[in-house]
Amino acid sequence: MTCELGGKHCVPCEGGIPPLTPEQATSLMQQLDSKWNLIQDASGLRAEWKFRDFYRTMSFVNAIAHVANTEDHHPDLEIGYDYCRVVLTTHAIQGLSENDFICAAKIDALPRT
Numbered sequence: 001m002t003c004e005l006g007g008k009h010c011v012p013c014e015g016g017i018p019p020l021t022p023e024q025a026t027s028l029m030q031q032l033d034s035k036w037n038l039i040q041d042a043s044g045l046r047a048e049w050k051f052r053d054f055y056r057t058m059s060f061v062n063a064i065a066h067v068a069n070t071e072d073h074h075p076d077l078e079i080g081y082d083y084c085r086v087v088l089t090t091h092a093i094q095g096l097s098e099n100d101f102i103c104a105a106k107i108d109a110l111p112r113t
C-alpha cells in the first residue's frame with residue numbers, strides 16, 4: 001500500500017457521524033508526512049511549512065486552496081511572509097473525519113519550491 005488516502009476523495013459531511021477516535025486517527029497518521037500532528041484529543045490535524053519568501057508561501061497556499069475547493073473540504077490557514085500553518089478538522093462533527101486525512105494526504109503530494 002503506497003498511499004491509500006491520497007487516492008480517495010472527500011465525501012460531503014453534514015454531521016450525523018461520530019468523529020474518529022484517537023486510536024483511529026493515530027492509525028491513519030501513518031499514511032501522512034511526519035510534519036502532521038494530532039491536536040489534543042484528536043480533535044484536529046496540524047502542520048507547518050516554511051518557505052524562502054512570500055511568493056513561495058502563497059504559491060503553496062493557492063495550491064492548498066485548489067485542493068480544498070476540489071474536495072469541498074476547507075482547512076484553517078495561518079499565513080505569514082515565510083510560513084503556512086494548516087489545521088484540518090471537520091466542522092460539522094467538531095472533530096476529525098477521514099476527509100481531514102484525505103486533504104492532508106493531498107497537501108502532502110503538492111509540489112513545494
Ligand SMILES: C[C@H](O)[C@H](O)[C@H]1CNC2=NC(N)=NC(=O)C2=N1
Pocket residue numbers: 011012013014072073074075088089090091092093
Ligand atoms: C456540504 C459541504 O461538504 C460542507 O459544508 C463542508 C464544506 N467544507 C468543510 N470543511 C471543513 N473543514 N469541515 C466541514 O465540515 C466542511 N463542510
